[in-house]
Amino acid sequence: MILALESSCDETAVAIFNPAHGLVGEWVHSQIALHEAYGGVVPDLASREHLSHIGPLLQQALASVPAGTISKIAVTNGPGLAACLAMGLSAAKSLGLAWHVPVTGVNHLRAHAFSPFITLHAANPTTFDAEFTRLLPHLGLLVSGGNTALFSLDVPRRIRPLASTLDDAAGEALDKGAKLLGLGYPGGPQVEQLAATGNAAAFAFPKAVARRASLEFSFSGLKTSLRYQLEKMAPAEIERRRADLCASYQCAVFEALVRKSKLALEGGGYRSFGLSGGVANNMTLQGELTIMTKAQGVTFLRAQPQHTGDNAGMIAFAAWAERETGGVNEAGLALEIAPSLPLAVT
Secondary structure (H helix, E strand, O other), rough: OEEEEOOOOOEEEEEEEEOOEEEEEEEEEHHHHHHHHHOOHHHHHHHHHHHHHHHHHHHHHOOOOOOOOEEEEEEEEEEEOHHHHHHHHHHHHHHHHHHHHOOEEEEEEHHHHHHHHHHHHHHHHHHHHHHHHOOOOEEEEEEEEEEEEEEEEOOOOOOEEEEEEOOOHHHHHHHHHHHOOOOOOOOOHHHHHHHEEEEEEOOOOOOOOOOOOOEEOOHHHHHHHHHHHOOOOHHHHHHHHHHHHHHHHHHHHHHOOOOHHHHHOOOOOOEHHHHHHOOHHHHHHHHHHHHHHHOOOEEEEEEEEEHHOOOHHHHHHHHOOOOOOOOOOOOOOOOOOOOOOOOOOO
């Protein structure tokens, strides 16, 4: 079985994965309430929280399996906040030394890329490899607070980046928009909640795309457009029309994601499309991509809610799924953190 640790940002997470059956269990400590007062993650506070909670989470996890059954330790070694990554890596190395088991470094972004396939494995582990291959080539959309990327996944399980954002990530754009609108942290879910009762056509925000023929994304101009719109409105009007503002702003972000995904699908001969990352929880985005992929005739896979944010379940799964691809770092006790680790080498 594989024991996985995740501490790249503000979630301390532990998971145990059995390739023959699936995830044995997942344990998470969230820091959202701690960082809410600051409007974002404070690295020093985050690393202290990891230090306080990783031990108790490990105790809970290890109590669920017989002693001596862990054969590998997987840990996020990047990308992420350096001090936070170091906490998880130190714990992984300590356990590796104590138990004489190998330590594997997992790329957090690549783990997101594989996360939509976790439920496919859970449904029938014995046939997973064949089912997985049947869905390739695969187009993936990773949408989170720190990353927005389109990538392909082919038969050798090789990830090839196709496009990313030239500035803000989609989740970051939603959070920054929420802040401009006077909403709390994290902003994306609050924008979604208000947008559900608003009119998405009420404000004509620019669609957040780079060049029309390019797959690249760009969201900074959208944020600026929202700021200019709010400067023209009185506080009372902003309050009265906040739902419409949220709906229109969210619509502009999602139209870019759907349009670029459709453009990539049309030219790639893909059999499946995957949605991962924290923004994947947004029901509106899920609905729009469901319609788009159905029209394109491809299978739509999305990461389950517990595997969209920072979680150890996807770290454990990726360590197993990429065991023969070279996508994981087998440096063992020589493993180092890589705060700026890319999705894949182009």
